[in-house]
Amino acid sequence: MTTSNQRSEHFTVAVVGAGPAGASCANALLIAGVQSVALVDRAAFPRDKSCGDGIGPGVVPVLEALDLTDVLKGRGRAANITLSAYQAPPAVLDTDPADPDSVLGYVIPRLEFDDTLFRAAIARGANDLTGWSLSGAEYTQSRWRLSLKNTDSGENRLITTDVLIGADGARSRVRRVLGQPFNAAAHTGIAIRSYGDAVGGAHAAVRFDIREDFPRPGYGWAFADGKGHTNVGIGAFATSFRGEHEKLDALLARYSATLEGVVSGPFRKHWTAILPLASQMPPLAYPDNHAALIGDAASMINPLTGEGIFYGMLAGLWLGEELGAALQKGARPSDALSAFEQRFMAYLGRHFRETYLLRVLLSAPATMSLFCRIASRSPHTFRNFIEFMFGPVPPRRPQTLVHLAMAAIGLR
Numbered sequence: 001m002t003t004s005n006q007r008s009e010h011f012t013v014a015v016v017g018a019g020p021a022g023a024s025c026a027n028a029l030l031i032a033g034v035q036s037v038a039l040v041d042r043a044a045f046p047r048d049k050s051c052g053d054g055i056g057p058g059v060v061p062v063l064e065a066l067d068l069t070d071v072l073k074g075r076g077r078a079a080n081i082t083l084s085a086y087q088a089p090p091a092v093l094d095t096d097p098a099d100p101d102s103v104l105g106y107v108i109p110r111l112e113f114d115d116t117l118f119r120a121a122i123a124r125g126a127n128d129l130t131g132w133s134l135s136g137a138e139y140t141q142s143r144w145r146l147s148l149k150n151t152d153s154g155e156n157r158l159i160t161t162d163v164l165i166g167a168d169g170a171r172s173r174v175r176r177v178l179g180q181p182f183n184a185a186a187h188t189g190i191a192i193r194s195y196g197d198a199v200g201g202a203h204a205a206v207r208f209d210i211r212e213d214f215p216r217p218g219y220g221w222a223f224a225d226g227k228g229h230t231n232v233g234i235g236a237f238a239t240s241f242r243g244e245h246e247k248l249d250a251l252l253a254r255y256s257a258t259l260e261g262v263v264s265g266p267f268r269k270h271w272t273a274i275l276p277l278a279s280q281m282p283p284l285a286y287p288d289n290h291a292a293l294i295g296d297a298a299s300m301i302n303p304l305t306g307e308g309i310f311y312g313m314l315a316g317l318w319l320g321e322e323l324g325a326a327l328q329k330g331a332r333p334s335d336a337l338s339a340f341e342q343r344f345m346a347y348l349g350r351h352f353r354e355t356y357l358l359r360v361l362l363s364a365p366a367t368m369s370l371f372c373r374i375a376s377r378s379p380h381t382f383r384n385f386i387e388f389m390f391g392p393v394p395p396r397r398p399q400t401l402v403h404l405a406m407a408a409i410g411l412r
């Protein structure tokens with residue numbers, strides 16, 4: 001019901017959630033020429049997000065397509081990656097940060113990264129509806145009525161839109177409105193991150209550690225951003241932690257203490273959050289209702305690594321391209337929404353299935369240790385594993401498990 005203090009406005013597309021997925025989608029729509037785009041977020045920007053801040057190599061071509069590579073200015077790619085598992089010798093791969101074909105990406109605090117993407121969308125003409133939380137949504141007479149609540153004042157606002165994009169993260173309200181349940185615990189990760197000071201090394205660098213005292217499967221990370229800060233965290237399946245979230249804090253403290261020579265305290269900005277994994281994705285397109293889900297709202301998180309920024313941004317870009325082209329031609333959005341889903345799943349469906357399978361295989365300490373041993377002796381195998389693990393760099397196709405196995409036995 002509209003009350004006297006409610007305003008009502010109409011937009012062609014409303015993107016709910018201005019994180020990497022939503023901001024990429026808004027940018028792509030505006031580049032395609034769609035003029036009436038609302039970008040809704042309950043937070044005011046710049047806003048932080050619990051994350052490892054690892055920006056995978058696949059993000060670079062997405063940023064290029066959106067003309068947003070400025071966000072990488074003054075940042076170097078990671079110069080090396082280390083993987084340690086139990087008692088096996090660690091695998092280390094050094095790369096040239098200036099190499100555009102490096103298999104490694106960047107480490108950029110989300111506070112800064114997300115703000116740049118968001119501001120670019122606003123500069124291109126998106127309507128800034130940050131500070132407004134989506135509290136309800138209803139599809140009637142071929143349009144969406146969205147109820148928004150101001151995060152500070154509690155003021156209500158009603159907007160309408162032809163197309164609704166849910167990019168509102170792991171606890172997506174849009175997903176619920178579309179009748180999609182959240183992922184089961186077995187397909188949900190839980191992770192904690194904090195920041196410490198980098199010790200030595202002027203370059204960005206990433207390391208993953210798998211230890212006896214971690215839940216299985218689970219790993220710790222330390223991602224140095226090359227500017228003096230290191231993001232330290234631990235991630236595992238939600239089923240390993242049911243009802244015991246405080247254990248993550250204690251584990252993180254123990255893990256951080258083992259990273260002498262890499263990072264030093266005091267450790268700050270601890271933040272635990274969930275990761276809906278791509279081993280259980282909802283449908284992406286809702287052609288009958290003129291809606292779509294992208295990013296964490298659609299569980300687009302790599303089940304092996306917990307990486308989600310790349311997949312969310314690629315989805316945002318491709319959805320914006322498909323939908324933008326259809327709207328500019330005056331076509332109905334339904335076909336464009338379905339075309340987006342087909343394009344995305346054709347490119348990444350197998351990758352998500354195989355990364356999940358590998359995660360299951362590597363959850364046994366014996367397989368993980370064996371793998372780490374092989375990777376420590378064979379930089380070629382390790383490199384192939386990294387490419388497989390972080391996902392494809394468009395337009396290249398994703399590596400498959402068959403490629404990885406062939407590399408391990410020297411056939412590739």
Ligand SMILES: Cc1cc2nc3c(=O)[nH]c(=O)nc-3n(C[C@H](O)[C@H](O)[C@H](O)COP(=O)(O)OP(=O)(O)OC[C@H]3O[C@@H](n4cnc5c(N)ncnc54)[C@H](O)[C@@H]3O)c2cc1C
Pocket residue numbers: 016017018019020021022040041042043047049050051052053054055056132133134135167168169170171172173191192193233271272273274275294295296297300301306307308309310312
């Ligand atoms: C601890 C941790 C470490 C991680 N490390 C990495 C990593 O190193 N690399 C990587 O690639 N991925 C990582 N991930 C995953 C990554 O953080 C997510 O995949 C990524 O943030 C998804 O982007 P998104 O735009 O879909 O969602 P988000 O970034 O979560 O953005 C969603 C936005 O929606 C807004 N919102 C939510 N509800 C509403 C509402 N009702 N109304 C209006 N707005 C709303 C939120 O304020 C938020 O701004 C990590 C995740 C965790 C938890």
